[in-house]
Amino acid sequence: MTELLQQLINGLSLGAIYALIALGYTMVYGVLRFINFAHSDVFMIGSYVGFYLAPKLGAGSVLGGLAVLFSAMAACALLGVIIEKLAYKPLRNRSTLTVLITAIGVSLLLQNGGQKLFGPNPRAFPKLFPETQLHFGELTVSSNQLIVLAVSIFLLVMLWWIVHRTRIGTAMRALSFNATAASLVGINNDAVISFTFALGSALAGAGGILYAMNYPSIDPLMGTLPGLKAFVAAVLGGIGNLPGAALGGLLIGLVETFISGTRASTFRDAIAFAILILILLFRPAGLLGKMRVEKV
Amino acid sequence: MLEVKNLTVNYGAITALHDVSLRVEAGTIVTLIGGNGAGKTTTLRAISGMVKPKAGQILYEGRDITGVPPHKLVGQGLAHSPEGRMVFANLTVLENLRMGAYLQRDKAVIARELEFVYATFPRLQERAAQLAGTLSGGEQQMLAIGRALMSQPKCLLLDEPSLGIAPLLVKSIFEKIVELNRTRGLTILLVEQNANLALQVSSYGYVLETGRVILAGEAASLRADPKVREAYLGG
Numbered sequence: 001m002t003e004l005l006q007q008l009i010n011g012l013s014l015g016a017i018y019a020l021i022a023l024g025y026t027m028v029y030g031v032l033r034f035i036n037f038a039h040s041d042v043f044m045i046g047s048y049v050g051f052y053l054a055p056k057l058g059a060g061s062v063l064g065g066l067a068v069l070f071s072a073m074a075a076c077a078l079l080g081v082i083i084e085k086l087a088y089k090p091l092r093n094r095s096t097l098t099v100l101i102t103a104i105g106v107s108l109l110l111q112n113g114g115q116k117l118f119g120p121n122p123r124a125f126p127k128l129f130p131e132t133q134l135h136f137g138e139l140t141v142s143s144n145q146l147i148v149l150a151v152s153i154f155l156l157v158m159l160w161w162i163v164h165r166t167r168i169g170t171a172m173r174a175l176s177f178n179a180t181a182a183s184l185v186g187i188n189n190d191a192v193i194s195f196t197f198a199l200g201s202a203l204a205g206a207g208g209i210l211y212a213m214n215y216p217s218i219d220p221l222m223g224t225l226p227g228l229k230a231f232v233a234a235v236l237g238g239i240g241n242l243p244g245a246a247l248g249g250l251l252i253g254l255v256e257t258f259i260s261g262t263r264a265s266t267f268r269d270a271i272a273f274a275i276l277i278l279i280l281l282f283r284p285a286g287l288l289g290k291m292r293v294e295k296v
Numbered sequence: 297m298l299e300v301k302n303l304t305v306n307y308g309a310i311t312a313l314h315d316v317s318l319r320v321e322a323g324t325i326v327t328l329i330g331g332n333g334a335g336k337t338t339t340l341r342a343i344s345g346m347v348k349p350k351a352g353q354i355l356y357e358g359r360d361i362t363g364v365p366p367h368k369l370v371g372q373g374l375a376h377s378p379e380g381r382m383v384f385a386n387l388t389v390l391e392n393l394r395m396g397a398y399l400q401r402d403k404a405v406i407a408r409e410l411e412f413v414y415a416t417f418p419r420l421q422e423r424a425a426q427l428a429g430t431l432s433g434g435e436q437q438m439l440a441i442g443r444a445l446m447s448q449p450k451c452l453l454l455d456e457p458s459l460g461i462a463p464l465l466v467k468s469i470f471e472k473i474v475e476l477n478r479t480r481g482l483t484i485l486l487v488e489q490n491a492n493l494a495l496q497v498s499s500y501g502y503v504l505e506t507g508r509v510i511l512a513g514e515a516a517s518l519r520a521d522p523k524v525r526e527a528y529l530g531g
């Protein structure tokens with residue numbers, strides 16, 4: 001029983017990170033109908049921004065840790081907007097395949113640029129927050145896990161609020177449903193697309209920080225696997241569907257953690273892709289994906 | 297208010313509009329009639345910037361707006377209620393209407409316009425919290441017009457308001473259109489399959505055929521024209 005609860009907490013804190021990344025995939029898909037494969041590398045950049053800023057912003061205290069987190073989010077938001085402006089916007093009226101291949105190109109650029117700039121070797125990620133272990137009976141929860149959960153929940157609520165309660169969020173939903181009609185009511189579609197990239201990339205940046213806090217070794221290729229799993233999470237929930245992406249992320253995190261705890265632990269990375277194959281075979285629209293879903 | 301001069305629009309190798317010219321005086325309802333594929337919708341799309349014309353000029357209130365993208369025209373008082381209605385099915389009726397006033401930052405103005413739209417189409421107020429995708433065709437048409445009205449247009453491009461709607465509702469929607477024109481002085485360029493109805497509410501009309509204006513005149517004289525009667529009014 002204790003072990004089950006323990007795994008549940010581990011799984012949720014991993015899944016929350018996948019959820020944050022998956023939301024970026026699904027939001028960009030909502031407005032532009034393509035998978036931004038460079039998203040996982042924005043996640044990696046988020047970790048490196050944290051790595052370099054941690055000593056300067058007084059990491060190790062709660063305020064310092066939060067400063068690093070928000071700086072990484074801001075830097076990634078900016079990076080996302082720049083990537084969109086330089087790489088994707090010129091291709092606005094081209095086929096999705098062209099944009100998709102460009103996204104892979106941007107991903108390779110960030111990975112190899114990262115190896116050049118940061119060096120190819122793994123680096124130890126500094127401590128951002130004061131760390132303790134909390135014991136509840138036989139249950140052990142690290143403070144970092146709680147921070148991951150708290151920050152993720154906060155960001156998910158913020159995102160929900162932006163998408164559903166603000167003018168620009170409503171414009172995102174309108175644009176994702178019908179871009180032509182959106183421009184006819186006066187929405188500047190390019191501005192909303194930029195905003196979407198900023199939002200999604202900021203979440204990826206947060207994911208990068210939270211991931212590095214729990215798996216404290218970072219390298220320029222670190223985005224690939226979590227990125228792919230988050231992509232699977234987005235498809236699992238129903239691509240374009242925001243609650244779906246959050247749900248998919250949590251499920252992938254849980255399944256992966258429970259598999260790790262069994263004798264089949266070497267399959268923990270493969271399980272996400274097995275889920276992808278199953279979902280594509282049996283429910284290609286995803287768990288929450290219907291015709292009439294809310295898309296962003 | 298609106299003037300189109302020698303407009304030519306191509307879709308790839310196909311010429312959709314050929315040398316089309318028309319005028320819409322302020323405060324009037326002008327209609328474009330013609331069969332399927334005559335170029336009526338394309339004319340509206342070119343005016344609101346959804347398609348780029350190959351040649352020709354579009355003047356709105358004396359300004360050249362040729363090739364200006366749609367989102368920049370809404371703020372100038374030129375609204376387009378498009379073919380197929382294009383309501384945001386994933387948003388509620390109220391959210392759709394608020395999106396219609398996207399460029400309006402003054403909450404008091406938005407509230408006033410919302411009240412006006414609700415007064416015009418009380419059905420929309422009853423359905424305010426419902427997703428637009430769950431509305432009937434007629435209600436969606438009201439919503440499309442209401443959404444366009446939220447931007448406080450001086451000139452409304454209205455595409456096929458009668459399409460796929462029960463006859464009784466068509467009549468009531470057309471009454472609203474005339475009312476908007478009379479009470480608000482709203483200038484309307486109306487595209488309509490139902491030529492009889494369109495000519496009844498308009499003061500001037502243009503007949504399009506395969507991308508060309510083949511006939512133009514006072515609505516009353518078009519209704520009396522034997523060629524128009526035979527081709528579009530059912531004899």
